[in-house]
Amino acid sequence: MWAPSDINALPTAEDVLNVKEAISELKRQIEIARSSPESLVKVDVLQKELEERLAWVAPWRRVPTDILSIIFEYCNREDWKSSLMLTAVSTRWRAIVLSTPRAWSYVDTKECKNYRIVRTYLDRGGQCPLHFYYPSRRSDIPVSKIAQRLHCLSIENMYIYEMVNSDFPNLECLSLQTGTTTSRLSRITSTRFPSLRHLICGSLGSDSDSEWMPPDFPPLTTLSIAVAIDLAWLTVLQASRDTLTSLRLHLHEQFSIPAEHQVTLPRLQCLEIQNWTTVNSAWPLDLKTPILQTYVEHHRRIRDQYLHKDLATIRRMRTNVHTPVPPLPQLSLLQLEIQDDIPERLVGQLSDESLYPKLERVEVFSRTRRPNVRHLVEQMFGVRSSQPPFVVTSKRETEFPGTISKFTSREGYRETTCDDRWAVSPEYRFLR
Incomplete structure (x- = not known):
C-alpha cells in the first residue's frame, strides 16, 4: 500500500491523490477486518496507519511557517505555558516554536517557581523584548542580565539593588x-x-x-x-x-x-x-x-x-455619582453604576435633549433585577427625537479607549485593574 517517502515533507498534488486512494483502501480493509473476531489486532494496526495518512494531508500542515509563528506568539501571550506544550505536538511545530523568539517573550514568574524553566524562556527568547513580572522573593534572576531586553516590567517595589542601579534603555x-x-x-x-x-x-x-x-x-x-x-x-x-x-x-x-x-x-x-x-x-x-x-x-x-x-x-463617561450629570454637549456614551434604582433627578435630566444633544448610548450597571426597566427607559427617552440604545448590564459592555485598565495586561506581566462588571447580561438587555 502506498506510503509517503518522507513523513515530514509536505504532500505534492500527486501525493494527495495517492494518499486519498490509500485512505479509501485502509477504510475498506478496516471494515472487512471488523467483521472477523480474529482480526481485532489487525484493526488496531490499520486504524493507526489510517490516522497517520489523515494527519499527513491535514489542512494545518499547509499553513505557512510565518503564519504559525504569529499564532504561536499569540498563544504565548494568552498562556505562557503554551510554548512548552507546542514543542511536543510535532517535529515541525517544535522547530517553528524554537525559531520564534517572540513565542518565549512572556513568562509568568509569579506562577513559575522553577528557575530552569524561566532560564529556558530567557534563552530561547533571544534578544526580543521581554514582558516580565519580578516578585520580591526572586533573587535567582539577576535584573541586570535582562535589563537591555525588558519592554514591560512589573515589580513589587524598587528596593532591589540591581533595579535601582541598572539602566533600562528599552523599557x-x-x-x-x-x-x-x-x-x-x-x-x-x-x-x-x-x-x-x-x-x-x-x-x-x-x-x-x-x-x-x-x-x-x-x-x-x-x-x-x-x-x-x-x-x-x-x-x-x-x-x-x-x-x-x-x-x-x-x-x-x-x-x-x-x-x-x-x-x-x-x-x-x-x-x-x-x-x-x-x-x-x-x-x-x-x-x-x-x-x-x-x-x-x-x-x-x-x-x-x-x-x-x-x-x-x-465624549465618554463612567460614574457612580448619584447627582445630575452636568450638561455635556459632546457626550455620546454614558455608563452609570447604581445601587438600587435610577435616581429620579437623573430621569428627567437625561430626557432633556438640549443637555446631551449627541448622546448615542446609555449603559446602566445595577446589582438588582428591576422589572420596571423598560418603563424607565420610556420615561427617560420617550420625549427625545432620537432615542439612544439603553442597556442594563451586570458587567461592563463597552470598554473605553485610553483607560489604564485597557492599557494594562494580564496578571503576571503588568498590573491588572480590569473591572468586568459591565459585560452584558442578556436578560437585562433592552435596545430601543
Whole structure:
C-alpha cells in the first residue's frame, strides 16, 4: 500500500491523490477486518496507519511557517505555558516554536517557581523584548542580565539593588506595585529610562524630609499613581503634565493636596479618579483638560458631586455619582453604576435633549433585577427625537479607549485593574 517517502515533507498534488486512494483502501480493509473476531489486532494496526495518512494531508500542515509563528506568539501571550506544550505536538511545530523568539517573550514568574524553566524562556527568547513580572522573593534572576531586553516590567517595589542601579534603555512600561519611596522613584530619569512612557505606581512613601524634584523625568504618556500625604505624586504629575494622554488617580484615606492647586494637562484624553476614602474630603486640585475625551469617576461611598469640573469636551463617561450629570454637549456614551434604582433627578435630566444633544448610548450597571426597566427607559427617552440604545448590564459592555485598565495586561506581566462588571447580561438587555 502506498506510503509517503518522507513523513515530514509536505504532500505534492500527486501525493494527495495517492494518499486519498490509500485512505479509501485502509477504510475498506478496516471494515472487512471488523467483521472477523480474529482480526481485532489487525484493526488496531490499520486504524493507526489510517490516522497517520489523515494527519499527513491535514489542512494545518499547509499553513505557512510565518503564519504559525504569529499564532504561536499569540498563544504565548494568552498562556505562557503554551510554548512548552507546542514543542511536543510535532517535529515541525517544535522547530517553528524554537525559531520564534517572540513565542518565549512572556513568562509568568509569579506562577513559575522553577528557575530552569524561566532560564529556558530567557534563552530561547533571544534578544526580543521581554514582558516580565519580578516578585520580591526572586533573587535567582539577576535584573541586570535582562535589563537591555525588558519592554514591560512589573515589580513589587524598587528596593532591589540591581533595579535601582541598572539602566533600562528599552523599557516602556513600569509597574511598581507597592512600597515605593520618593528617593527610589527619583532614580527614574530619562538617562536610565529613555523609553519609559507608562508608569503605574501603587503607593508612595517618603523616606526623606527634603522635597523631591526629578531633574529629567521621562516624558510619560500614561500615569497611574496614588494620591497620598507625601506630595511626590504631585511632583510626578507636574513633571509629566505636558505629555500625559492617560491619567488615573487613586485617592486613599489620607492624602494631601495644596489648597487651590491648578495643573494644566494640554494633551490629556482620558482621566480616571478612583476614590477609596470613606469621607467626603475636599478636592482642591483643579485640573485643566482642554481636550479630554474620556472621564471615569468611581467612589467607595455615595457622593453627590463630581471631583473633576472641566468636562465640556468629554465624549465618554463612567460614574457612580448619584447627582445630575452636568450638561455635556459632546457626550455620546454614558455608563452609570447604581445601587438600587435610577435616581429620579437623573430621569428627567437625561430626557432633556438640549443637555446631551449627541448622546448615542446609555449603559446602566445595577446589582438588582428591576422589572420596571423598560418603563424607565420610556420615561427617560420617550420625549427625545432620537432615542439612544439603553442597556442594563451586570458587567461592563463597552470598554473605553485610553483607560489604564485597557492599557494594562494580564496578571503576571503588568498590573491588572480590569473591572468586568459591565459585560452584558442578556436578560437585562433592552435596545430601543
